[in-house]
Amino acid sequence: MITIRKMTKNDVPVLYEIALRAFQPDFEKYGVYPPLIKQKQKTFMPPLMFGKTVLVGDKIVGGAFVAGNGKKGEVGAIFIDPTEQHKGYGRHIMLEIERTYPRVKRWKLDTPSENYHLHRFYESLGYVKTGEMQDPKSGITGFVYMKDTKHIRMARPYSHTRMFLSRMRLS
Numbered sequence: 001m002i003t004i005r006k007m008t009k010n011d012v013p014v015l016y017e018i019a020l021r022a023f024q025p026d027f028e029k030y031g032v033y034p035p036l037i038k039q040k041q042k043t044f045m046p047p048l049m050f051g052k053t054v055l056v057g058d059k060i061v062g063g064a065f066v067a068g069n070g071k072k073g074e075v076g077a078i079f080i081d082p083t084e085q086h087k088g089y090g091r092h093i094m095l096e097i098e099r100t101y102p103r104v105k106r107w108k109l110d111t112p113s114e115n116y117h118l119h120r121f122y123e124s125l126g127y128v129k130t131g132e133m134q135d136p137k138s139g140i141t142g143f144v145y146m147k148d149t150k151h152i153r154m155a156r157p158y159s160h161t162r163m164f165l166s167r168m169r170l171s
Contacts, residue, residue, distance in 0.1 A: 007051025
């Protein structure tokens with residue numbers, strides 16, 4: 001079972017190593033890690049108050065940095081251990097983030113312009129490319145994605161089952 005909880009100081013060493021492995025392909029391609037990774041301090045730049053720890057059972061498999069402020073939210077980073085990728089955890093995390101911040105009506109995130117796998121992933125979740133940006137330090141071009149959730153209603157758990165059962169009673 002996958003769970004997401006608030007990141008603690010004790011989680012940081014494990015998450016830091018996972019983030020290094022998860023972002024290793026980007027490091028090999030661009031020569032830098034994402035700005036959230038602070039290599040000298042072996043920690044992350046965003047404060048822990050924005051951090052989420054992702055667990056499968058008792059095992060930490062990844063993390064995320066999320067900020068929700070009123071009607072606007074931003075996914076600063078999401079990372080899964082490469083040994084745990086392609087199991088649906090990323091999709092689960094993204095949907096759980098949206099459920100955790102029900103007042104947020106517009107989500108924003110960015111990703112490297114040449115990471116086509118991530119483009120398809122975010123687009124499959126309803127994110128739309130709205131612009132480009134360039135990191136001033138690394139020169140890496142990124143795409144900005146947005147998702148407008150103000151017209152999307154989150155389904156209540158078991159709503160399809162309830163609807164099915166109500167139809168069964170009518171027949």
